[in-house]
Amino acid sequence: MKETLLRKAETILEEWIRARGEKPTQDAVEGFRLLALHRQGARGVPSFNACRETCREIAYHYNLLSGSPEKRDHLERMMGMLVEHLNLFVRGKMEVEGLGDFCCASRPLRKQSAVEERSDG
DSSP, X not given: OHHHHHHHHHHHHHHHHHHTTOOOOOOOBTTBHHHHHHHHHHXXXXXGGGGHHHHHHHHHXXXXXXXXXXXXXXXXXXXXXXXXXXXXXXXXXXXXXXXXTTTTOOHHHHHXXXXXXXXXX
16 A cells, blocks of 8 residues: 555656656655655745655655554555645646745635635626
8 A cells, every 4th residue: 555655646746747848757865756756846946845745754654654564554544645635735736836835825825816706706
């Protein structure tokens, strides 16, 4: 399961990198391709660093799953939630360029969106 979740996280970042017209790296950082993909995806887009800690947490949970069979279910659920968080962030970033500009806080974006909706209506 941990390999499947890690691969899903890598696939999410690969999509981001391909959408930017780049070829995803095969390199690893600290033993994880996921971290190298994040580094590549953040190059030139500082707001993409908002998901840096999520990627590091995914790698951390991957490592925890290697040595904690008694907590496997809990750790797999947590890793799954982190992968979904990464997915939502990247998908949102593809739709709203400014996502992540405010340390992952979406409040300024919601305010901007609400103002735009009122002016359209």
